[in-house]
Each structure stands twice: as C-alpha cells, then as structure tokens.
Amino acid sequence: MDSNAGGSGLETRALERTLVARLIVANTIAGVVVTTYFALAATPTPDVSRVQNLAYTTIAFLTFNLILSVLAIGRAKRLLMPAVQWLDDKRSPTAAERLSVLGLPRRIALFPLPYWVAAAVLTALQQVLLASDPKPLFTIVGILEGGLFACAMGFLLAERVLRPLLAIVLQAGDAHRGPPVGVGARLLLAWLLGSGIPLLGIATTPLIAADAELPVTVPMIFLATVAFFGGFMLTGAAARSIGEPMRDLRLALERVATGDLTTTLSVDNAGEMGQLQRGFNEMAAGLREREQLADLFGRHVGSDVAQRALDEGASLGGEVRTVSALFVDIIGSTTMARERSASDVVAVLNEFFAVVVSCVDAEGGWVNKFEGDGALCVFGAPIEQADHATRALRAARHIARALRDIDAGIGVSSGEAVAGNVGAEQRLEYTVIGPPVNEAARLSDAAKSRPRRVLASRAAFETAGDEGGQWQDAGTVSLRGLAPDFPVCEPRS
Numbered sequence: 001m002d003s004n005a006g007g008s009g010l011e012t013r014a015l016e017r018t019l020v021a022r023l024i025v026a027n028t029i030a031g032v033v034v035t036t037y038f039a040l041a042a043t044p045t046p047d048v049s050r051v052q053n054l055a056y057t058t059i060a061f062l063t064f065n066l067i068l069s070v071l072a073i074g075r076a077k078r079l080l081m082p083a084v085q086w087l088d089d090k091r092s093p094t095a096a097e098r099l100s101v102l103g104l105p106r107r108i109a110l111f112p113l114p115y116w117v118a119a120a121v122l123t124a125l126q127q128v129l130l131a132s133d134p135k136p137l138f139t140i141v142g143i144l145e146g147g148l149f150a151c152a153m154g155f156l157l158a159e160r161v162l163r164p165l166l167a168i169v170l171q172a173g174d175a176h177r178g179p180p181v182g183v184g185a186r187l188l189l190a191w192l193l194g195s196g197i198p199l200l201g202i203a204t205t206p207l208i209a210a211d212a213e214l215p216v217t218v219p220m221i222f223l224a225t226v227a228f229f230g231g232f233m234l235t236g237a238a239a240r241s242i243g244e245p246m247r248d249l250r251l252a253l254e255r256v257a258t259g260d261l262t263t264t265l266s267v268d269n270a271g272e273m274g275q276l277q278r279g280f281n282e283m284a285a286g287l288r289e290r291e292q293l294a295d296l297f298g299r300h301v302g303s304d305v306a307q308r309a310l311d312e313g314a315s316l317g318g319e320v321r322t323v324s325a326l327f328v329d330i331i332g333s334t335t336m337a338r339e340r341s342a343s344d345v346v347a348v349l350n351e352f353f354a355v356v357v358s359c360v361d362a363e364g365g366w367v368n369k370f371e372g373d374g375a376l377c378v379f380g381a382p383i384e385q386a387d388h389a390t391r392a393l394r395a396a397r398h399i400a401r402a403l404r405d406i407d408a409g410i411g412v413s414s415g416e417a418v419a420g421n422v423g424a425e426q427r428l429e430y431t432v433i434g435p436p437v438n439e440a441a442r443l444s445d446a447a448k449s450r451p452r453r454v455l456a457s458r459a460a461f462e463t464a465g466d467e468g469g470q471w472q473d474a475g476t477v478s479l480r481g482l483a484p485d486f487p488v489c490e491p492r493s
Helices: 012-041 050-088 095-102 104-110 113-130 136-161 162-170 184-207 217-257 272-301 303-312 332-339 343-362 389-401 435-445 458-462 466-472
Strands: 318-328 366-371 374-379 408-424 427-433 454-457 471-479 483-492
Touching: 012 217, 050 095, 050 113, 050 162, 104 136, 104 389, 113 136, 113 374, 136 162, 136 184, 136 217, 136 483, 184 217, 217 272, 318 332, 318 343, 318 389, 318 435, 332 343, 332 454, 343 366, 343 374, 343 389, 366 427, 374 389, 374 435, 389 408, 389 454, 389 458, 389 466, 389 483, 408 435, 408 458, 427 435, 435 454, 435 471, 454 458, 454 471, 458 483
Parallel strands: 408 454
Antiparallel strands: 318 374, 318 408, 366 374, 408 427, 454 483, 471 483
16 A cells, blocks of 8 residues: 555545535625625515515525535535545556646536526526516626635635645656646636626616616625625635745744754645645755765765865865874784684774774864774864864873773874875865875884874974973884884874
C-alpha cells in the first residue's frame, strides 16, 4: 500500500457525505434568495395575492431542492467514486485517476447547473401558460443567477473539502498539470457572482418590477442586501482558499528562517498556490542539500577552511603567514597493524584522532590532514592568530595528557609558511607548506624517544608568552634532513 494513500486518513464515504452536504447548503442559500426576490418583485393578481405567490414559490422551491438533493446523493456517488476508487483500494492513483481528482472541484460545482437550467425553463413556461402578466426573461435570468451563485459556492466549498485528496494526487504526480483555477480567477468569480450580478439586478429591477404594488426600492434593497452578504460569503470562501495556503507558507518560511530545514508543505492546489507550495519544497530541499554538503565539506577540510572557501571562493595560490604547526604520530603503529585486526586498528585510530581534534579545536587550531597514523595541525591559518604559538604548545600538552592508552610523539614548531590552495583547478586542497611543518614532523619523530613524548622548537617557546612557563630547555636534537643541533624545549611535567 502506498504510504501517501494509506496514511492520509481519508474515507470516500466521509468525502461523499461532506460534499453532498456542502452542495445542498449552497443550493439552499441560492434558492432562498431567488424565491424571496420573486415574491417581492412579482405583481399580485386578483386571483393570487403576494402571500399566496410566496407560498406557491416556497413550495416549488422546497420540492425542487428535495429532488435536487436526492439526485445529488446518487449522482455524487457516480461522480466521486470512480475518481477515488484507488483510495479504497489503498494504492497510489494512476495518471488518469490523478487528473480525474484534479477536475473534481469543477465537475462537482457544475453538476447542479442542469437542474437550475431546467427549473428556469419550466418556471418561465409555467408563467407563460398560467400567469396574466408573465415575465419569462426575468424569471430565467433570475433563476440562472441563483444557479451560478450555487455553482460558485459549490466550487469553493468542494475544493476546500478536497484539499487533503488533492495533496495526495499532486504529490504522486506533476503539480504543473491539471485544470488549475488561479488566484485572479477565484477573486473575479467571487466578485462577479457575489456582487456583480446582484448589482446588475439592482440596475434592471425598475424596468422589470415597476408595476408591483410594493415600492421598487424594496426588491432593490433586498438585492443590495444579497449582494452584501453573498459577496461576503463568496469573497470569504475565495480568501480562505488563498489565505490558508499563504499562511502555511508564511509559517513554513519562518521555521526555515530559524534553521528548521526539515519543513515541507503539502501541495494541495494545482494553480499558482500549488506552484508556490512546490517551489517552497524545492527550495527547502535545496537548502537541506546545501547544508549537508557544507557539513560534509567542513568535516573533510575543517569548518574554518570551509567558511573561507564559501566567503572568498577557491583558487590556486597562497600567502605567507607566521604559523605554528603541531604534528602528532602514533608510536609502534606498524607493529599494531601487524598484531591486531583491521577493525581494532581503526578503532584505535578513531580514538586517537578524536583526542587530537578535541584538544586542537579547544585551542582554536585546525586539523589540516590525517596522515595514516598521524595528524598535522595548524595554528594561525587560515584564521590569523597572534598567539598561535601559545595555543599550539598548550594543545600539545593537553594531547599528551589525554592520550593515556595510546603512545604517540608530538612535535611543535613556529615560523613563516605558505598557506593556500594547492593542486589543480579540478581538485584543490588547502594546506600549509614551509619549515614549521617539516620541523614539527621531525620533532614528533625525535619525541618518541623522550620520556615526555613532546618536543617544541626554540622559536615556538620564545613566542609562547605565559605558556612558556610550562616548558623548559631540553638541549638540542638531531633532526634528520634539517639540522644536527636543533635547540628544543619540552614540558616541565
């Protein structure tokens, strides 16, 4: 069973009852208006008083409405059930069924119109045959106005009831297809049927009902009242059909603005509102994808490098910076790899790198790269730090203390280096190249034979400020490929 169809909670019988009830309400309101207006505008005769005429008209209306209601119940089943059979079958709609559902509001709205046309023709024919002063054109136009009002109300009410169903079929298919009724058409329809036609009736009433016993102002006032309340109802229904999706869109935008990128909207309209809903969902999906890419990018290169790339772009080249480099390397990694399983080695490396990242991040440094069983960390790039040496030396001491079960050598050095993007246009890497990096790597090797497992260059020690009090002179060491007598320092304890 499709998750959309099964999880909607919709039942065809409930939809059917709701739609029929809304149609009966719309037609009842329209019938009351037409009946009352005829009673007010009709000319009484010696044989039929105005009260009798109102009674006859009311009986005719009630009969008509009863017949219409019975027919509506039967016809609604034939109209609705084939379009929503997939809902009872607990499956996704086919393309033909989806288009059928999209056309339901229009078909439901228009389905009482033939009955109103028949009522208009039969009433006019009755007047021609029986009335002493028939006005068939007036009768036909008046009844058809009521029918059009009922159809407009039916459309807006049906679309409101069918919104959950429309959401399912629009999600299952292409929201750009279907018979949409746009925002402009809705508002124009609401004005035309709620105000335009009654105003036209007000303008023509003096020509039609001038010979009535009541002052001609009475039916005109009635029509004005109908225009006021009818326009209010239709415009209110049209406004709700536009305002509710707009409110949902506004609230969704507010949630996105606060960082909730999981927000989505239900696409329940095939017109402009549906395009806005779909556009919002596409925008939110794009933001989620960008957030995921930024997160992955930051995890691979570091948040500072990622932000620099987003702010300044990525291009080959670099700049000279005074930085401090920290290199940490596990002792005996080759033996560990030979004696332990691969999963155990990975677990040890992950524990090791977690300690390094935590201590370096705490000092505002940047882990440039993981190199097998070692890591190169940089302070002073890409973000400039005046106290980069202090931060690097403090991070080295903290790493040495935190690595209780893992033996590793740690080296720190400071000096000028080139920081920037190297590689090719298709594949860049932000890195730091220069003497401090080479010295830190060699000091890390030399520290593996020292009791405290940490060595720092004299240049880093001399610019460390208060942190220098935690370090002491450790003589000189021979750094392979660099210097035979390289002055170094190590932590006091």
